[in-house]
Amino acid sequence: MFKKFNDKENISGTTQVKSSVIRSIREKLLDTYPDIKDYLDQILPKKEPIKLIKCHDHIEILALGGEPVFFKQRDFFMPTLKLLHKYPFLLPHQQVDQGAIQFVLSGANIMCPGLTSPGAHLVQADKETVVAVMAEGKQHALAIGVMKMSTEAIKSVNKGIGIENVHYLSDGLWHMKALKK
Amino acid sequence: MAEADVTDPVDLNEDSQKTKPKKSSKKKDVSYPLKVVYCGVCSMPVEYCEFNPAYKDCKKWLAENCPDLFERLTIEEEADAGDGKKKKQKRGGRGVMKVKKKAEPQTVTISRIQRQKKKYVTVVRGIGSHDIDLKDAAKAFASRFSCGASVSGDDEIVIQGDVTDDLLDYLSEKFNIDEDNIEDLGDVKK
Ligand SMILES: [Zn+2]
Numbered sequence: 001m002f003k004k005f006n007d008k009e010n011i012s013g014t015t016q017v018k019s020s021v022i023r024s025i026r027e028k029l030l031d032t033y034p035d036i037k038d039y040l041d042q043i044l045p046k047k048e049p050i051k052l053i054k055c056h057d058h059i060e061i062l063a064l065g066g067e068p069v070f071f072k073q074r075d076f077f078m079p080t081l082k083l084l085h086k087y088p089f090l091l092p093h094q095q096v097d098q099g100a101i102q103f104v105l106s107g108a109n110i111m112c113p114g115l116t117s118p119g120a121h122l123v124q125a126d127k128e129t130v131v132a133v134m135a136e137g138k139q140h141a142l143a144i145g146v147m148k149m150s151t152e153a154i155k156s157v158n159k160g161i162g163i164e165n166v167h168y169l170s171d172g173l174w175h176m177k178a179l180k181k
Numbered sequence: 182m183a184e185a186d187v188t189d190p191v192d193l194n195e196d197s198q199k200t201k202p203k204k205s206s207k208k209k210d211v212s213y214p215l216k217v218v219y220c221g222v223c224s225m226p227v228e229y230c231e232f233n234p235a236y237k238d239c240k241k242w243l244a245e246n247c248p249d250l251f252e253r254l255t256i257e258e259e260a261d262a263g264d265g266k267k268k269k270q271k272r273g274g275r276g277v278m279k280v281k282k283k284a285e286p287q288t289v290t291i292s293r294i295q296r297q298k299k300k301y302v303t304v305v306r307g308i309g310s311h312d313i314d315l316k317d318a319a320k321a322f323a324s325r326f327s328c329g330a331s332v333s334g335d336d337e338i339v340i341q342g343d344v345t346d347d348l349l350d351y352l353s354e355k356f357n358i359d360e361d362n363i364e365d366l367g368d369v370k371k
Contacts, residue, residue: 008335039213085226086214105232140217140226169225 001059001073003107005172010055017050017062025062025077032076032130033090043069043083061173068176071167078130081167081174084141091132091144094163095121098136104143107171110163112154122151133163143168221246286311289358291345292366301343304369305352309336313356325351 017025026044029036036043044050044064053061053068062070062077070077079090096110097119104110110133115122119136127150133143145163154162167173217226222242223233227250230239243251287307294302305322309315315332322340323330326348329341340348345365352358 042214085217088215089213101229102232105229138226138228140228142225142229169229170223175224 001057001166002168002172002174005055005059005176007172007176010057010059010172011053012056013054015052015054017052022046022050029070029077033079035089036087039087043087061176068173071173073166076130078144078166081141081144081169084132084144088132088141091130091141092123092125093121093134093141094123094125094131094145094147095119095134095136101135101138101142104133104135104165104168105170107165107168109148109161109165110143110145112149112158112160112162115154115162116158122154124151126150127153131163133165133168218247218250286362289352289363290366291348291363292369293343293345294369303340303342303344303348304333305338305340305348306336308338308352308356308358311356311358318356321355322348322351325355 022044026040029044030040044062048064051063051066053063055061057073059071059073061068061080062072067082068080069083070079072078079087084090094110094115096104096114097117099117099119100110100114103114114120121134121136125131125147127147129147131145131147132141133145134140135142143165144167145165148161148164149157219225220227220230220233220239220242222235222239223230225233227239227243227247230236230243233239240251240254243254287310289305289307289311292304292306294304296302305318308318315336315338319330319332319338319340322328322338322344326340326342326344328344331339333339349360349363349365352363353360
């Protein structure tokens, strides 16, 4: 989703988010990520201005102090990797094996075999769940993805795309320069 | 969806006994936000540097900026070399990470455009490639030279008035741009 994203070309506009809108965003975030509860005031402080960056392809990015914290394409907000690194418990962790790392870092979707081999580790999750993609032997997430199959299906089918790669280290969103006012 | 056990929202289906839920729950002895060390070269968490095709550059940075980690890595690597090849699962196909090259700092150019008989504007180009925010720079120029200054295009700032001489000093002083890297183009016709 952000493979070819470029902060100079793909942004169509930036607006300050109204507090009423923020409130509903906060509620939705709480609903989607219950664990965010104790930290929501840290992540989206009530008093600081929050910007909504509208981009092409229906992508919207929520930024605090110029740093992107959440992004969405159409439906719901997902944390950015920088935010996830700070609060790793926000998403369920799915671990890929060592061999898959380089592919994930080049933007590839995560294929089932990379999730079922001995170095991988899966937790229970339904289709369409937003997950953190972790890697064997690594501490921090390398991508954020959406389950394209449920965990059971990944294990039984073991073929095709298991997790769609929506945002990964060194993609366009990762490199997005902190925006100034 | 307020559950009683907030620490484990992951386990959605209890009937899958084989799936050990590795909890992505909070650790008690850790305080959040976590601090992650990002590499100054490839920008990724340092543990992923080895996947950067330009790992050598990362290593240089690591050696300078986090010597502890660098040492640990070197030791690990030597151990790996001793054991022969580590049993890494390998896949076919191309999976080489593309690295966005940081734009090499370009030469900053300063030029002067005559507006009216005795009025000039000064145009600065190329400071964006020195990791300087253009808007901030324009503001700084405006207050330093007490005049109007605005971002006028991709990596271009227009300052109202002829400030070329002062600008040379100011650029090296405030933004650390080497004077050898600044070129004065003199008068340019519009
Ligand atoms: Zn690096």
